[in-house]
Amino acid sequence: MTDDLPVAKTDDIEIRLLLEAIFRKYHYDFRNYAIASIKRRLVQARDHFRCATFSQLQDKALHDPAILRELLGFLTVQVSEMFRDPSYFKAIREKVVPHLRTYPSLKIWVAGCSSGEEVYSLAILLREEGLEEKAMIYATDINPEALRKAEAGIFSTDRIQQFTQNHRLSGGKSSLSDYYTADYGGAQFDKTLRSRVLFSDHSLVTDAVFGEMHLISCRNVLIYFDRDLQDRAIGLFRDSLGRKGFLGLGSKESLRFSKHSDAFADFSRDERLYQKLGA
Amino acid sequence: MADAATKPAAIVIGASAGALGALSVILPELPAAYRVPVLVVVHVPPDRNNMMVDLLQAKSQIRICEAEDKDSIRPGVAYLAPPDYHLQVEPTHEISLSNDEAVMFSRPSIDVLFETAADAYGPGLIGVVLTGGNSDGSKGLRAIIDAGGQGLVQRPDLAFATAMPQAAAAACPEAQVLSLEDIAAYLKKAGT
Numbered sequence: 227m228t229d230d231l232p233v234a235k236t237d238d239i240e241i242r243l244l245l246e247a248i249f250r251k252y253h254y255d256f257r258n259y260a261i262a263s264i265k266r267r268l269v270q271a272r273d274h275f276r277c278a279t280f281s282q283l284q285d286k287a288l289h290d291p292a293i294l295r296e297l298l299g300f301l302t303v304q305v306s307e308m309f310r311d312p313s314y315f316k317a318i319r320e321k322v323v324p325h326l327r328t329y330p331s332l333k334i335w336v337a338g339c340s341s342g343e344e345v346y347s348l349a350i351l352l353r354e355e356g357l358e359e360k361a362m363i364y365a366t367d368i369n370p371e372a373l374r375k376a377e378a379g380i381f382s383t384d385r386i387q388q389f390t391q392n393h394r395l396s397g398g399k400s401s402l403s404d405y406y407t408a409d410y411g412g413a414q415f416d417k418t419l420r421s422r423v424l425f426s427d428h429s430l431v432t433d434a435v436f437g438e439m440h441l442i443s444c445r446n447v448l449i450y451f452d453r454d455l456q457d458r459a460i461g462l463f464r465d466s467l468g469r470k471g472f473l474g475l476g477s478k479e480s481l482r483f484s485k486h487s488d489a490f491a492d493f494s495r496d497e498r499l500y501q502k503l504g505a
Numbered sequence: 506m507a508d509a510a511t512k513p514a515a516i517v518i519g520a521s522a523g524a525l526g527a528l529s530v531i532l533p534e535l536p537a538a539y540r541v542p543v544l545v546v547v548h549v550p551p552d553r554n555n556m557m558v559d560l561l562q563a564k565s566q567i568r569i570c571e572a573e574d575k576d577s578i579r580p581g582v583a584y585l586a587p588p589d590y591h592l593q594v595e596p597t598h599e600i601s602l603s604n605d606e607a608v609m610f611s612r613p614s615i616d617v618l619f620e621t622a623a624d625a626y627g628p629g630l631i632g633v634v635l636t637g638g639n640s641d642g643s644k645g646l647r648a649i650i651d652a653g654g655q656g657l658v659q660r661p662d663l664a665f666a667t668a669m670p671q672a673a674a675a676a677c678p679e680a681q682v683l684s685l686e687d688i689a690a691y692l693k694k695a696g697t
């Protein structure tokens with residue numbers, strides 16, 4: 227695609243080199259992320275670390291491993307909500323759950339789980355539907371800080387009102403307040419909700435399949451990837467799903483550019499839920 | 506008729522309060538065979554269904570659609586940012602959407618569209634700041650002009666809300682400050 231572009235701008239060259247350096251040194255691979263968002267976030271990082279250029283930031287990143295964790299905070303977007311897009315969770319509850327009930331045990335993968343909002347949402351939904359006991363949720367992300375927060379399950383109390391409303395709109399059968407205790411430190415979610423959750427570090431770019439899932443929920447992660455990378459991740463989902471397994475994406479993500487789209491059928495088009503076709 | 510060499514590569518438009526009225530003057534003027542893509546950010550509440558697409562399509566000859574992630578940007582189509590997502594242009598001239606934090610309380614943000622488009626299109630870009638009650642778009646218009654592109658700003662005295670075009674005109678003295686009708690005529694000529 228570079229043929230019709232003018233000579234690369236200096237900062238674009240520097241960004242490519244910086245991403246290459248981060249990959250070679252730390253194995254975090256952002257090289258094929260959609261660049262517009264990465265660039266905006268690296269501008270913020272460059273200013274935060276008081277570097278005049280991305281080359282200086284690269285120098286810092288290579289020689290001071292301590293800043294990597296902070297840099298990851300810039301390179302990954304941690305915006306999330308419990309029961310985000312309530313209609314998605316409603317569709318899972320009303321349309322996917324009846325299928326899930328037919329299995330003796332359930333494996334669910336939340337890929338790109340951020341600080342756990344989506345994981346706790348699904349855990350609550352499964353409990354409400356009486357499926358929790360037979361389910362195992364695998365929650366993965368590349369950001370260790372986010373995974374740590376997810377495991378802690380503490381969310382700031384000023385977010386609870388939104389979460390409560392979302393939960394209700396998603397068809398919640400209980401009160402969200404049944405699941406947390408609020409104090410000055412925030413809302414601590416019931417630790418038993420994560421007794422069936424396994425948090426782990428996993429990259430959709432560089433890591434391998436997870437076996438025989440019944441449901442994979444990967445929301446608002448693929449938009450940060452370019453088309454090829456989206457395809458890699460979708461291939462990974464296809465290979466990780468069991469027969470007739472379900473895949474749920476974010477409200478602005480779809481399989482339409484994917485070469486793997488043939489392996490899936492639309493299950494709930496508006497909610498971006500897909501079902502893997504039987505082999 | 507502008508020749509191929511001077512035809513802009515793309516047009517980006519930002520509008521806030523009063524957007525529907527202003528876009529209803531501009532977009533219907535563009536002919537079906539328009540040769541330039543148009544990308545539009547309107548500040549809309551996050552949970553609202555995007556009625557704007559249907560309302561504008563009913564009046565327009567060019568195709569109006571909600572932007573989808575990784576769409577290839579095509580001439581003669583106007584892409585509107587979906588509520589609650591930033592609309593960005595990739596260097597490959599594909600659209601990318603993002604959930605990144607709101608910028609100056611806005612998602613979608615006009616600055617984000619303008620800055621990423623300035624990066625992707627350089628001098629071939631026209632940026633247009635219309636009515637609005639905040640100052641989103643001025644930084645972005647500055648970036649467009651700094652990259653060699655052109656800036657158009659709605660005349661604040663004629664705008665439904667004055668703050669946004671006023672801020673843009675102040676940040677970008679090089680921009681032409683025009684009435685909606687003149688902006689429509691300018692864009693029509695530039696891409697026909």
Ligand SMILES: C[S@@+](CC[C@H](N)C(=O)[O-])C[C@H]1O[C@@H](n2cnc3c(N)ncnc32)[C@H](O)[C@@H]1O
Pocket residue numbers: 302303304305306307310337338339340341343344366367368369372428429430431432444445446447476604
């Ligand atoms: C915007 S959040 C989405 C959170 C949640 N899924 C939701 O929709 O609310 C994106 C998450 O994807 C993670 N992520 C980015 N690249 C990833 C990769 N290669 N593999 C796995 N997760 C990734 C980020 O660390 C971040 O936590």
